[in-house]
Amino acid sequence: MDQSVKFDLDLINRYDKSGPRYTSYPTALELHDGFSEQDYKQQIALSNARGGPLSLYFHIPFCDTVCYYCACNKIITKNREHAEPYLANLFKEIALQGELFDKKRTVNQLHWGGGTPTFLDYDQMSRLMAATRQHFNLKKDDDSGEYSIEIDPRATDDQTIKQLRELGFNRISLGVQDFDPAVQQAVNRIQSEAQTFTVLESARKEGFRSTSIDLIYGLPLQTVASFSLTLDKILSVSPDRFSIFNYAHLPARFKTQRQINEVDMPSAEVKLDILQMIMQRLQEAGYIYIGMDHFAKPDDELAIAQRENKLYRNFQGYSTHSDCDLVGLGITSIGRVADSYIQNVKDLGSYEAAISKGALPIFKGFILNDDDKLRRGVITQLICHFSLSFEQIEQQYAIQFKDYFSHELNVLQTMQTDGLLTMDEKGIYVLTAGRLLIRNICMTFDRYLNTKTQQFSKVI
Structure with a gap:
């Protein structure tokens, strides 16, 4: 092919x-509030009858600084203790959800996203993984599962990487976006190359099976030349995958983006020039275009799955496990169970209100x-x-x-x-x-x- x-x-x-x-x-726009907890339980029963492995997604919404381009559901705080009430409710949701799924069903995939999952300290992460293992059938650390986590190198060091590997994670995604100092200043994400590459090297030493780098093109002050330099630096360390996203500037929808100076935004022509450069550079470096902003080395699992016609796509992007029902946990997370999509409530107050009543924190859903x-x-x-x-x-x-x-x-x-x-x-x-x-x-x-x-x- x-x-x-x-x-x-x-x-x-x-x-x-x-x-x-x-x-x-259908897309998440079709989810509606007429979908009830009883609807979800019926879908779980159908899922259990069909059997097969599971995939778990956990939303960790905390960040200690705000990146102006971000459109994610997030809570900005530097106090790690602010995560404790959320974790207490998350543990309860894990128990509520875990009780409904057949314990024989193995969790083939697990992903922590955010926000910044590494906002949590080691004790908090350990307790979260222990609660998950108590209520779901996680794999032993034999690397046969895909257990991944999104990393902010600014909130991570060698010890954190070692601890994440001990907790069972074997795949890692590092947020970078751009190394140019002016661009970093414009989007309020100051991150050195040394921070990033130290974490990447540490992940390799600890035996992480896949390393991925996230970049964004179309940010303020970016040019073809400046983004090419960022690519030079990252290609020199040869990550397994790239996710290179087109920045969607929608300040009317996302308040954080209003802090970006509009006059600094690259024109549509410059964005296309940057994209063309990206495509050329990565193909020359031997990366395969998986699709939808994703690139991978030919021997990466995504590239192999695509060649073997086994690639799949879910709410986390491309996946090699099409046979997994996806259980979303935490605020704003979206799952796919049996013939339905389910989204949790989007704010901490609504989440706590539902959990305190012993109810699943369902916001919307859709039955296909x-x-x-x-x-x-x-x-x-x-x-x-x-x-x-x-x-x-x-x-x-x-x-x-x-x-x-x-x-x-x-x-x-x-x-x-x-x-x-x-x-x-x-x-x-x-x-x-x-x-x-x-x-x-x-x-x-x-x-x-x-x-x-x-x-x-x-x-x-």
Whole structure:
């Protein structure tokens, strides 16, 4: 399989509109407050009947400083004690959720995100992992599971990395965004190269199986030359993966972003130039474009899963475990259990109020119908593997593809003419020029999109 990607500026300019990132289909916008705790319990019962392993996601919302670009649900404080009431409620939620799932189901994946998970001290992290192990069937430390954590190198040292490995984590993601001092000042994230690379080296020494670096392009004061220097420095330490995100500046929605000086923002043309440079540099360095801002070495699990047609996508991004139901724990976390999506309440007060009553802290949810599951299957295949077999979908969902999706296939004819993809009797094949625009192709199959595109980020 050709895993290269072509940067076609004319196509990008014509197709660069807003659209979902499809970490789920339907997207989180379709979740509604008519979904009850009883609905969730029924879905858990269905999930237990189907069996299979589990994936757990924990949201740790605390940060000790605010990064102006951040659109995450977060609580800014320097006092680690402020995490204690939250952890007490989180432990109770772990017990409530754990009681509902079959204890024989192994947790193949576990992820701590935020916020800044390493805001917690070792005692707090140890208690959180112990509570999880008490109520869920975690794997022993044999590295067969994917237990990952997001790291802020500014809040991490060699001892922290050693402790995280002892707790069972074997994959690590380091937030960097940009090394340029002026850019760091503009977004209030001052982070040295020494801090970052010391943590990376420590993770390798402790036996972490995968190291990933997070970068953002489109931040204030960035240029092609300045971001190229950041890439130079990070390529010199050869991480296993890159996540390089397009910054979506939406100050009307995210108050923190209002602290960014608008006049310092790079133009759309500069952002495209930076993206083109990124694509060229990483391909030259031997990284595979997985899709949707993600790059990996050819021997990385994501690249292997994509070649073997086993890649999947969930609320944490690309995954190698498509057979796991995802349980979200903590405020604002989203899970996928059986045929439903579930989101927890978004603030500490609502979270504590629910937990104190012994109730699951459900905010919204959504139960997929047969059409939703079919379209999710189509979109997942396209966004993960850049191809789609009509026969596979027809066998799995008992439809005639060309009849069911006659309108969508007609719309795709324009994209075929433009060189984004080809179609034949057997399926759809995304071309190298269409891979950066995979969101546009997937949007063709989205029944809910209609007038909601303005609520999403630009595809490029």
